[in-house]
Amino acid sequence: MAKRIDVSGLHVYYGDFLAVENVSMTIEPRSVTAFIGSSGCGKSTFLRTLNRMHEVTPGARVEGKVLLDDQDIYSPDVDPVEVRREVGMVFQRPNPFPTMSIYDNVIAGAKLNNRRLRKSEADDIVERSLRGANLWEEVKDRLDRPGAGLSGGQQQRLCIARAIAVEPSVLLMDEPCSALDPISTLAIEDLIAQLKENYTIVIVTHNMQQAARVSDVTAFFNLAGTGKPGKLIEMGETNKIFTKPEKKETENYITGRFG
Amino acid sequence: MSATKLSAPEQTVPPRPTPSLRGRTLPKYLPPALLGGSAVVCAAALYLLDRWNPAVWAILAAVLYTAAVTVLSAVVENRRKAVDRLVTSVVYVCFTVAMVPLVSLLWTVLSRGLVRLDGYFLSVSMNGVTPSMDAGGVYHAIVGTLLMTLMAAVISVPIGLMTAVYLVEYGRGRLRQAITFFVDVMTGIPSIVAGLFVVALWILLFGPGHTNGAAGAIALSVLMIPVVVRSCEEMLRLVPNELREASYALGVPKWLTVLKVVLPTALSGLTTGVMLALARVIGETAPLILTAGSSAVSINANLFEGQMMSLPVFIYSQVRMGGAINYERAWAGALTLIIIVMLLFLAARLVSHFFAPKTR
Ligand SMILES: Nc1ncnc2c1ncn2[C@@H]1O[C@H](COP(=O)(O)OP(=O)(O)OP(=O)(O)O)[C@@H](O)[C@H]1O
Ligand SMILES: [Mg+2]
Numbered sequence: 001m002a003k004r005i006d007v008s009g010l011h012v013y014y015g016d017f018l019a020v021e022n023v024s025m026t027i028e029p030r031s032v033t034a035f036i037g038s039s040g041c042g043k044s045t046f047l048r049t050l051n052r053m054h055e056v057t058p059g060a061r062v063e064g065k066v067l068l069d070d071q072d073i074y075s076p077d078v079d080p081v082e083v084r085r086e087v088g089m090v091f092q093r094p095n096p097f098p099t100m101s102i103y104d105n106v107i108a109g110a111k112l113n114n115r116r117l118r119k120s121e122a123d124d125i126v127e128r129s130l131r132g133a134n135l136w137e138e139v140k141d142r143l144d145r146p147g148a149g150l151s152g153g154q155q156q157r158l159c160i161a162r163a164i165a166v167e168p169s170v171l172l173m174d175e176p177c178s179a180l181d182p183i184s185t186l187a188i189e190d191l192i193a194q195l196k197e198n199y200t201i202v203i204v205t206h207n208m209q210q211a212a213r214v215s216d217v218t219a220f221f222n223l224a225g226t227g228k229p230g231k232l233i234e235m236g237e238t239n240k241i242f243t244k245p246e247k248k249e250t251e252n253y254i255t256g257r258f259g
Numbered sequence: 260m261s262a263t264k265l266s267a268p269e270q271t272v273p274p275r276p277t278p279s280l281r282g283r284t285l286p287k288y289l290p291p292a293l294l295g296g297s298a299v300v301c302a303a304a305l306y307l308l309d310r311w312n313p314a315v316w317a318i319l320a321a322v323l324y325t326a327a328v329t330v331l332s333a334v335v336e337n338r339r340k341a342v343d344r345l346v347t348s349v350v351y352v353c354f355t356v357a358m359v360p361l362v363s364l365l366w367t368v369l370s371r372g373l374v375r376l377d378g379y380f381l382s383v384s385m386n387g388v389t390p391s392m393d394a395g396g397v398y399h400a401i402v403g404t405l406l407m408t409l410m411a412a413v414i415s416v417p418i419g420l421m422t423a424v425y426l427v428e429y430g431r432g433r434l435r436q437a438i439t440f441f442v443d444v445m446t447g448i449p450s451i452v453a454g455l456f457v458v459a460l461w462i463l464l465f466g467p468g469h470t471n472g473a474a475g476a477i478a479l480s481v482l483m484i485p486v487v488v489r490s491c492e493e494m495l496r497l498v499p500n501e502l503r504e505a506s507y508a509l510g511v512p513k514w515l516t517v518l519k520v521v522l523p524t525a526l527s528g529l530t531t532g533v534m535l536a537l538a539r540v541i542g543e544t545a546p547l548i549l550t551a552g553s554s555a556v557s558i559n560a561n562l563f564e565g566q567m568m569s570l571p572v573f574i575y576s577q578v579r580m581g582g583a584i585n586y587e588r589a590w591a592g593a594l595t596l597i598i599i600v601m602l603l604f605l606a607a608r609l610v611s612h613f614f615a616p617k618t619r
Contacts, residue, residue: 084509099523099524166510
């Protein structure tokens with residue numbers, strides 16, 4: 001039950017500071033969209049507006065519309081908690097819950113929401129999610145150990161398992177592989193390719209090859225200048241962006257030339 | 260990765276001579292020997308001058324040692340090491356100086372308190388004991404201290420903790436500033452004023468002449484709440500924001516996030532904070548004299564009826580009587596109080612140990 005995301009005229013603010021200016025884009029269901037762009041241009045900021053995580057920062061606000069299958073997630077009668085159940089997120093830095101075991105971390109979505117699960121059901125979700133995140137083999141014998149005792153890369157995969165355990169319809173990933181080795185990275189990329197059958201996936205990455213490998217559509221963000229807000233420069237099929245971009249800026253960025 | 264061969268960059272600069280990594284060092288045995296030497300020299304000098312005084316001796320020896328080790332090091336070693344030795348000595352001296360009052364206090368309380376502290380002293384009250392009789396104990400004061408502190412904790416911990424949660428998780432703008440300000444003001448209230456406040460409140464509510472344990476507990480909680488708020492606030496701020504966001508991203512509402520992620524993560528710190536607040540109020544004397552009375556001699560386990568003795572007030576009233584036996588009782592009471600505080604801290608350490616986030 002992947003969903004389409006339709007963004008129109010979105011301005012994103014931190015207090016009075018306009019971080020991202022006037023973004024409009026459509027993210028198709030059952031596809032992988034990659035956000036690329038230089039550091040500080042607002043990729044994470046924009047990504048966090050798609051599940052209303054942006055407003056968690058004090059003073060942060062947005063203007064504009066974000067439609068999730070025809071429902072504006074920013075309309076006043078929408079509950080952000082419901083939005084976040086539909087649109088899951090994996091963060092740049094792994095953040096397992098330190099008080100919980102590996103097992104409890106995976107089913108944290110259900111546990112923290114006080115949802116009762118039968119033991120067999122919970123076992124099932126844990127195994128499925130951990131297999132999905134390519135972590136099962138490494139941790140199956142120590143599921144009752146604390147999640148914080150895993151390596152950085154394992155923690156990140158634990159966080160991915162935790163995010164897919166609640167079966168959202170959209171999965172946002174903010175540089176999920178920046179702490180991972182090439183093998184786990186490949187595993188995550190395979191996972192993304194699988195998840196794409198059922199989910200809408202948005203991934204922020206600094207790794208061009210990764211964007212080229214996993215995504216169907218690529219969006220390039222850039223700063224309009226120092227001190228100016230970030231902007232969506234160009235968005236299109238990944239193939240096209242990487243071979244025949246329309247804008248000079250995009251070409252410079254992906255070929256590694258700046259200025 | 261393709262199998263490209265990395266060639267070393269061509270050497271155009273002549274290689275820099277490697278500086279020697281070794282240097283002369285003072286032999287290991289020298290600093291302790293110097294310390295012993297300065298101690299002996301100073302002792303001898305003071306003895307010869309007929310000015311023997313242990314405090315002066317310790318200070319002179321420390322100064323002499325510091326000077327000697329610094330100068331020697333500057334001559335034999337180098338400047339950096341000399342500074343290192345100087346600062347190391349100073350730090351050790353400061354540490355020792357800071358320990359002196361603590362050790363001396365513990366020593367005094369132990370040596371004087373142990374004279375009377377025994378099973379009998381801990382298990383009887385002062386009921387029917389005249390001030391100079393060789394009998395009586397602190398049981399009634401232990402009961403009073405524990406009951407009043409417990410009631411104060413039962414009142415203060417929920418209020419203080421929830422205030423801290425409000426300040427950290429929900430508070431915005433003016434109201435938060437105002438609460439923070441009033442908590443700061445409350446922290447500075449002299450304890451006798453808290454006692455007077457409760458006396459006034461009790462007269463207002465029940466009329467004059469009502470002295471009981473509950474009044475004491477309320478006075479203690481007036482003192483305890485701001486401390487609990489402050490320390491819990493610090494602990495809650497230590498919980499990384501990423502954990503809250505991780506929880507929100509799973510579609511967990513804010514209140515459940517606070518309840519099931521933030522509080523458990525901070526639990527061990529919160530326990531320590533509460534214990535510090537308890538330790539702060541368990542030794543309060545003045546407000547209890549005003550509110551719970553200072554003349555109870557028998558066991559009273561009813562917080563709402565009659566005067567209630569507590570350990571600090573027991574110490575105070577014994578010292579006021581002024582006889583030798585009264586002083587013995589006061590010291591034994593002091594030792595009892597210290598032991599109770601130690602036990603509380605031990606319990607807190609255990610709780611922190613078992614609830615702290617584990618990594619393996
Ligand atoms: N909490 C915040 N408060 C105020 N400004 C912020 C906050 N977070 C980010 N910003 C600003 O918003 C802009 C965009 O930041 P953002 O983190 O979205 O960049 P990014 O594209 O994700 O960069 P990176 O690739 O380094 O992760 C930056 O100018 C940053 O300084
Ligand atoms: Mg970012």
